[in-house]
Amino acid sequence: MRDPIHDLRAYAAHLESEVPAERARARAMAAMRAPSKSPRRAVVALATVGFMSISNVALATAADPAAPGDALYGVDRAYERIGASLGIGGDHRFERLTEAAVVLAAGDAATALSLVQESLSGLLDDPETARAMLAQLENGADVSLLQSQVRLMVEIARNSAETAGDDALVGAANGAPGQDIAEIARKIRESVDLPGQAGQDYPGENGGPPSTTPAGSAPGGPPSTTPAGSAPGGPPSTTPNVTPPGGPPPITTPGATAPGGPPSTGDDASPSDSRPSKNTEKTSPTTGKP
Amino acid sequence: MGQLDRTEGGSEHGGWPPSHAQIEAARSGDDDALGTILSLGYPKIVSFYRGMGLRWADAEEVASEALEGMVRNLPKLREAAAFEGWFWTVARNRMRSRFRKSSRVERELEYGLVDDPADLAAATDEHAAIRAALDQLPERDRQILWLREVEGLTHEEIASRLAMATGATRVAALRARRRLEEIYAKLHPE
Numbered sequence: 001m002r003d004p005i006h007d008l009r010a011y012a013a014h015l016e017s018e019v020p021a022e023r024a025r026a027r028a029m030a031a032m033r034a035p036s037k038s039p040r041r042a043v044v045a046l047a048t049v050g051f052m053s054i055s056n057v058a059l060a061t062a063a064d065p066a067a068p069g070d071a072l073y074g075v076d077r078a079y080e081r082i083g084a085s086l087g088i089g090g091d092h093r094f095e096r097l098t099e100a101a102v103v104l105a106a107g108d109a110a111t112a113l114s115l116v117q118e119s120l121s122g123l124l125d126d127p128e129t130a131r132a133m134l135a136q137l138e139n140g141a142d143v144s145l146l147q148s149q150v151r152l153m154v155e156i157a158r159n160s161a162e163t164a165g166d167d168a169l170v171g172a173a174n175g176a177p178g179q180d181i182a183e184i185a186r187k188i189r190e191s192v193d194l195p196g197q198a199g200q201d202y203p204g205e206n207g208g209p210p211s212t213t214p215a216g217s218a219p220g221g222p223p224s225t226t227p228a229g230s231a232p233g234g235p236p237s238t239t240p241n242v243t244p245p246g247g248p249p250p251i252t253t254p255g256a257t258a259p260g261g262p263p264s265t266g267d268d269a270s271p272s273d274s275r276p277s278k279n280t281e282k283t284s285p286t287t288g289k290p
Numbered sequence: 291m292g293q294l295d296r297t298e299g300g301s302e303h304g305g306w307p308p309s310h311a312q313i314e315a316a317r318s319g320d321d322d323a324l325g326t327i328l329s330l331g332y333p334k335i336v337s338f339y340r341g342m343g344l345r346w347a348d349a350e351e352v353a354s355e356a357l358e359g360m361v362r363n364l365p366k367l368r369e370a371a372a373f374e375g376w377f378w379t380v381a382r383n384r385m386r387s388r389f390r391k392s393s394r395v396e397r398e399l400e401y402g403l404v405d406d407p408a409d410l411a412a413a414t415d416e417h418a419a420i421r422a423a424l425d426q427l428p429e430r431d432r433q434i435l436w437l438r439e440v441e442g443l444t445h446e447e448i449a450s451r452l453a454m455a456t457g458a459t460r461v462a463a464l465r466a467r468r469r470l471e472e473i474y475a476k477l478h479p480e
Contacts, residue, residue, distance in 0.1 A: 002474065002478055004423060004467075004471055004473075004474040005439050005467065005470075007417070007419065008415070008420050008424075008435065008436075008439055008440060008470070009439065009440055009476075010468045011341070011420045011421065012337050012338075012341060012436070012440040013337075014417055015336070015337035015340045015341060016333045016334060016337040018336075019332065019333035019336050019337070019350075021329070022326075023332075023350075024330075024333050025325070025349075027329075027332050027353070027354050027357060028324075028325050028328030028329040028332060028357060029325060029326075030353060030354065030357075031328060031357035031358045031360070032321060032324060032325060032328070032361055033363050033408060034358045034361070096301045127321075140421040170446045196415040222353070233404075274399040283464075
């Protein structure tokens with residue numbers, strides 16, 4: 001009879017020889033590069049996350065409405081960053097706009113501009129959200145404050161371009177030169193100018209006090225290349241005949257707080273308050289340059 | 291292969307088992323040493339799994355998982371002399387974990403020798419008889435035979451890995467060998 005142990009060893013050698021050396025090397029390297037999947041480590045991590053979630057939920061809730069300058073503002077932003085890294089936490093761009101309004105009211109135009117631009121950075125790259133945001137602004141009855149803030153950010157960006165020589169504002173704009181800010185302002189208008197909706201007013205906006213400057217009527221005020229209401233897609237947003245009842249609260253315009261900004265004169269027909277169509281955007285309203 | 295050289299401190303010619311110096315280097319964070327050890331060990335684990343009845347692809351997959359387990363657990367290895375027993379413990383535990391996770395139907399599919407196309411192609415080769423004989427042995431007998439007769443582990447090492455008394459391991463190994471011979475006698479009456 002054949003020796004089964006001898007055959008067993010020969011069979012094992014045969015099986016072993018069927019594995020190419022290159023594959024063995026590759027599998028060894030892959031194993032060395034594989035991330036650790038220690039169950040114990042995972043349990044500890046989960047327990048830690050769970051504990052932190054429970055103990056910090058109250059803190060996160062308390063910090064959520066914090067604005068720059070508040071004690072919990074840093075906590076609020078930290079939670080947002082963690083949420084963003086995990087793909088949760090919602091859209092904080094609205095929150096940035098709210099904060100911008102708060103600090104602007106406190107007279108800190110530089111910080112307001114920084115916050116507004118942070119909010120817009122995603123908006124400019126995300127037209128779908130921009131449309132959704134605008135649609136929300138246009139359709140919602142209780143979003144007058146947000147609507148005002150969107151208008152505010154347009155004004156801030158535009159005024160920033162006019163005050164390009166102001167170091168504080170330029171620095172707050174992440175070092176962007178004035179011309180870049182004007183470009184941002186142009187993109188802002190494009191981003192909120194929905195197809196087929198160009199020329200429509202921001203709902204609720206017209207009920208508030210006018211906040212813009214008549215063309216050429218004030219120092220630093222941006223000249224308009226499109227007369228108010230004279231061209232499709234470029235109507236003034238403060239036209240009285242579309243003012244809905246119950247407009248938003250008064251808007252603190254950047255002209256009132258930002259150095260060199262255009263003064264608010266209350267001229268409803270001001271071209272500078274209009275939302276030019278995409279065609280007219282090719283020319284900077286502030287510099288006249290493409 | 292056969293009964294491997296089990297020189298003190300492992301192989302001095304870069305083969306299996308690795309030398310104590312190689313093992314210590316790997317434990318100290320030498321990636322080259324660790325890579326060499328794993329590259330040498332991988333075919334052995336695949337062979338073991340195949341001998342236990344796993345299909346080719348499953349054997350390779352589980353062997354890869356076993357290597358990852360070894361990388362993670364190498365710092366826990368107390369001394370280089372215990373490496374080989376530890377190596378086979380990790381390999382065996384990985385397979386056992388695979389068993390636990392598989393349903394009975396999945397296990398039958400994974401461990402069916404005759405249904406594996408690669409095995410059917412080799413059904414007439416000289417290994418067909420030993421494969422058929424292994425298939426008829428209980429799982430524990432297969433493991434003990436392999437670790438003892440192919441990998442050359444001592445009864446003490448096998449006993450500690452299988453949570454058995456050393457004496458019981460000796461008896462079980464002898465019984466497994468007799469069973470294999472009986473099956474073989476039926477397959478080869480002459």
